[in-house]
């Protein structure tokens with residue numbers, strides 16, 4: 012039990028073959044009490060959620076709801092080893108995300124025909140994909156923009172590494188190919204297994220992120236339209252998003268989506284609300300740029316999973332629509348500045364500065380924490396956090412109203428993941444090497460998601476460029492949502508082997524090198 | 533000390549005792565991860581329950 016950063020042997024917290032950890036960390040009096048107080052807040056959020064009978068009913072109806080038993084453990088995984096400002100940044104983000112997901116679940120079950128069956132509420136609901144920028148909802152403040160896939164698959168796998176396996180198997184039992192990306196496949200599996208809440212006036216699906224998500228959407232929309240009677244709009248955002256000649260088409264898609272939502276909900280687009288959200292989107296971008304600026308120095312502050320998870324949520328799912336995230340942006344920036352001034356470090360030793368590229372393994376999101384604690388590899392930024400930094404118009408003028416369609420199209424086209432996995436090799440390959448120079452990185456950790464055809468085709472080109480530039484390129488294979496293909500230890504082994512054989516280094520915390528966490532949540 | 537003062541002091545003492553009890557119990561649960569150990573034990577029952585639910589499973 013130690014107050015000092017890095018004095019614990021973190022591997023000792025794991026129970027071999029166990030689902031949960033032995034105990035929580037002792038971080039010194041003030042940090043432990045802070046962590047304990049945040050745990051109480053999380054317990055209160057969960058307690059409030061289960062007070063409603065319809066939510067308890069949903070817990071017994073939807074298989075993916077069992078994963079929410081693991082909420083506090085998800086937070087523990089990401090706060091491992093953190094002290095001071097880092098711990099507070101992590102809680103500011105995670106606790107807000109938990110609160111937001113609890114509200115999302117509550118709303119879903121309120122409108123769900125099987126649970127709350129609040130038909131008036133349901134008429135105000137627009138369903139969206141999990142992998143979709145919610146930009147088209149920025150001007151509909153009175154409507155509820157809800158994603159069923161976010162809690163059923165996306166968050167579930169963050170909570171429990173095995174969460175998607177059942178749904179992947181269901182999809183494959185019905186003939187979907189096994190080499191399809193397990194994310195859209197699991198989402199399709201939820202729909203096939205009749206395990207999605209049924210509600211909404213209409214739905215907007217998007218061709219983000221790839222052919223895999225088109226497949227999943229096809230299966231889901233069939234059930235929505237033909238069985239549940241919920242009309243679906245297909246928002247087809249161009250994949251070559253950096254080309255000027257696709258932007259007019261992209262903006263027209265946005266106009267069409269807005270017209271569709273207006274038609275099916277009877278609610279008119281509200282420009283005032285849109286521009287308020289636009290201001291918040293710009294503010295989030297400004298903060299993120301400041302964090303990235305710090306990460307270019309020897310004293311990075313908002314990095315690893317603190318950067319990755321929050322950016323995904325704030326940029327894509329929130330898109331300026333929730334004021335609480337603006338407040339969190341401000342708090343995180345204040346804490347980061349404080350830590351930067353004090354020249355603080357999150358671990359006892361920083362050995363390598365890394366850019367993490369590719370689509371990260373979802374069942375092992377706390378891998379970034381492990382990299383730092385086990386090998387002293389600092390994950391300065393990751394591919395999904397390098398989203399658009401373009402400022403969008405935020406003043407309500409006639410010209411800006413026209414430009415707003417292009418801005419929303421730009422946001423939609425540049426949704427995290429598709430902004431790099433699609434759009435030509437400049438965005439995926441060339442810019443990576445520019446970032447390694449900007450961030451003074453000596454290492455690239457390249458996630459190779461084996462079912463993501465968008466990335467796998469460029470394997471050789473990555474290797475050639477890394478060799479030319481003298482950057483250590485470490486490949487880490489995984490299968491996104493399916494730890495049965497490559498386990499968490501399988502992921503770690505790839506780093507361990509590289510660090511021992513190529514770098515000839517010993518781990519900072521040897522207790523983390525091999526962990527028997529295959530049964531763990 | 534007046535009677536009111538004594539009653540207030542008693543009340544304060546009781547409140548402090550309750551707060552202390554709350555802290556000791558919840559901190560023990562927190563530190564030894566008992567909340568997660570309990571939910572981990574519940575999960576298998578829930579999974580067995582989901583397997584029994586009738587579903588309209590189709591493409």
Ligand code: SF4
Pocket residue numbers: 192193194195220221222223224370428429432460462463464465491
């Ligand atoms: S990881 Fe690749 S295959 Fe999977 S949804 Fe994203 S872009 Fe598509």
